[in-house]
Amino acid sequence: MSTSPLNALQRPRRLARQVGLLLGVSVLIGVFLFHVWTGLGQLSERWPTLLWNVYFSFIYAVFIVTSIRATMTVLEARVPLRSRRAVALHVGVLSVATVTAYGLATGFCKVLYASSFSVRWQVLVVTATVTFVVTLVWSAFAYMNSFYQKLREAEAAQYEARLATLRAQINPHFLFNAFNSIAALVRTRPGEAEAVVEDLSDLFRYALQASKDSGMATLGAEVKAVRRYLSVEHARYRDRLIAEINVPEDLRPAPVPSMTVQPLVENAVKHGVGKTREACTVTVTARRMNETLVLRVTDTGPGFDTTDLDAVLNEGSGLANVQERLALFFGEAAQMTLLPQGVEVRLPLQQAAEARSNLPPEMTVAA
Structure with missing residues (x-):
């Protein structure tokens, strides 16, 4: 199947936007964690710690976002959002997927960077909380956008149906x-x-x-x-x-x-x-x-x-x-x-x- 030049140009741009968004979120979370555990006043002396925080945050973001998107794709195909029960199921499964992805990211960082990665329970609790909140907000916006698109599609379908009826009458x-x-x-x-x-x-x-x-x-x-x-x-x-x-x-x-x-x-x-x-x-x-x-x-x-x-x-x-x-x-x-x-x-x-x-x-x- 051939790919149009327009699609070939759009894909790298879309990928660049997604990577840029992940980097932006990683920087915000990394700076926040550095401020909580070290203090921005020590940035000049301990800037490598800030870089490590941003790097680990990026790993977590990649794991979690990839997991959530894959989960949402499967859920939308298997469980259409047509009832409150379906919405509750989506939220529950996404919560499990977030916790699982967080655990996998923690294990990945611990195995590859044992000397630089801290697993103190206080750090894990704070990072897990921040990650869960960010994921919840992101998921909420994603579902709001999905509902909005479906509403627009429904309105367009209704409009086309009315227009077709009028043409048939003419x-x-x-x-x-x-x-x-x-x-x-x-x-x-x-x-x-x-x-x-x-x-x-x-x-x-x-x-x-x-x-x-x-x-x-x-x-x-x-x-x-x-x-x-x-x-x-x-x-x-x-x-x-x-x-x-x-x-x-x-x-x-x-x-x-x-x-x-x-x-x-x-x-x-x-x-x-x-x-x-x-x-x-x-x-x-x-x-x-x-x-x-x-x-x-x-x-x-x-x-x-x-x-x-x-x-x-x-x-x-x-x-x-x-x-x-x-x-x-x-x-x-x-x-x-x-x-x-x-x-x-x-x-x-x-x-x-x-x-x-x-x-x-x-x-x-x-x-």
């Missing part, structure tokens, strides 16, 4: 109507039916790509998807559907949540073109206001019966889907406003730009 809105249009065209206008199938295929390819990535796309890519959607719907409504898209070129690279603009346009088609027998114009506009991207989708149809957004969201429309997506990505920083004949969405450009580095190349193509 697609069927126009899929069945598109198939009906294709079925109506395939006998009378097969060439146009083929074009609709291609647009529908491209649209679903974009939606599928959006479902696999970070959930962000460029405004230009969203406009491309909207054009495909309008092309499919034009096969159904014919001349009753007129589309106008006014999105400046300098705003098309702006990052936005993927599959956000299309539901707004779909809503305009449904409540505009779908509720009138006359020609209806669906307009998509975008403008920049300071650090805010203002998206507006309007139609010349009969309009909404109310401008109360909550009342419309409670009906379970596609707007509720978009609202939840915006809340997932931006919280209260994004705003949606219901207009008499359309919808306006405001997104914080600066906050959205932080997610742009995760965009794949195919999601950054401007329309």
